[in-house]
Amino acid sequence: MAIRPLDDRVVVEPLEAEEKTKGGIVLPDAAKEKPTKGKVISVGDGKLLDNGKRAEMLVKKGDQVLYGKYSGTEITVGEKDYLILKENDILAKID
DSSP states (O other): OOOOOOTTEEEEEEOOOOSBOTTOOBOOGGGOOOOOEEEEEEEOSOOBOTTSOBOOOSOOTTOEEEEOTTOSEEEEETTEEEEEEEGGGEEEEEO
8 A cells, every 4th residue: 555645745664763772782662762763755746835836845755864753643554654744844864
C-alpha cells in the first residue's frame, strides 16, 4: 500500500534510536530518546498558493531530514511506522 501525502505534507520513516550511549552503555527501550531523524518516503504536490499555483517542495523522496521531537502524526502501515509531517515541521536536510 502506497501512502501519498496531500499538499505540503511529507511521509517520513523515522530512523532507529541509538541503542548505546557514546560511553558504551546499552539503553533499555524506556530510556531511548524519540528519534528526530528520518528518511523521506513520499512528498505531496506542494502548498496551494493564493494565485492557484503550487509552491515547490524543498525536500524530495530519499532525503534524510531532522524534525521536531513531537512533530507530525504517527501511523503504522503493515509492520512499519511512519510520520506524516507538514513541510514546515522539517528543521533541516542532512547531506
